[in-house]
Amino acid sequence: MPAMSTATTRAEDEVGVVIHLDEDTSGKFEAVLRNVGHLLDELDRSPVELVAHGPGVAVMLRSNPHAGTVQDLRDRGLSLVACGNTLARMDIAPQELAPGVSVASSGLGQLVRRQRQGWSYVRP
Amino acid sequence: MPAMSTATTRAEDEVGVVIHLDEDTSGKFEAVLRNVGHLLDELDRSPVELVAHGPGVAVMLRSNPHAGTVQDLRDRGLSLVACGNTLARMDIAPQELAPGVSVASSGLGQLVRRQRQGWSYVRP
């Protein structure tokens, strides 16, 4: 059953999870980063991508107090994507972003693109 | 390969995005409407639908300060759906809704229906 075994491999190994972060309310960054860590533990081989826009983009700045945690999660496989519209609107220069952060034209667009690739979506 | 080409066409042209709005916290309506505008720019031919329930329904009232922006987005293709349960509970009459707003029996039900049709879901 080659089709079935391919599907299983995809589901477990290649199909990822995209996490939506657009708030910077009290404790939100700590909670989201902690949850991302648990997800990396549990999903092991699946790609996990954090997409930030609006106030959520702050977590991806070099100057953010959580930059060390963000870098640790990146070392464990987390992809980091910031919203280009937000960077333009908030006048954030690319060099202010933490190492490894990529920029998508829009945060919501990226979240839609991933879902169309079959990824799961969570918005903690 | 007619099946494959149909699938591609659907993914790009017909399969939409449903946006969930159920809060009216400070700045939420501005942020969501701005994000919807960016999404309409980026997705071009895909349907985009805003589903509001609870306090989020206020953005779809004629009397809302954002009614002009909502109407502009509708002119650009945005569909507007309000939760019927919320309208009943808050005693909002149909004529208080902005032009073009449709009413679903429940907001969550509509969000589920769209996902079952293959639409992506985002909750800014």
Place this chain on the structure above:
Amino acid sequence: MPAMSTATTRAEDEVGVVIHLDEDTSGKFEAVLRNVGHLLDELDRSPVELVAHGPGVAVMLRSNPHAGTVQDLRDRGLSLVACGNTLARMDIAPQELAPGVSVASSGLGQLVRRQRQGWSYVRP
């Protein structure tokens, strides 16, 4: 067309909805439980599962003021899942959970697992 009729049956009867609750802001529990009730009315035969983590787990405690409503919804078919990581971190013992609550290793992991089974996701 056996494949198609199977797909239809699954979509209507077996494929569920997973609801994400990780906040305990003012009025959030009331709103989420009311929405879950409307969803159970509307979806009838689909499984509906509430997954709580972080501050959201409080709604699943025996001692919570909403415990009666939670139990009524459970009697109507709602599944209740609490995040094991949260229980460990908050030092909540299993016997503090309301009857019928199951524990997943992580809340986000459970939300991803359900989506990979084809379930819809809503985050009120």
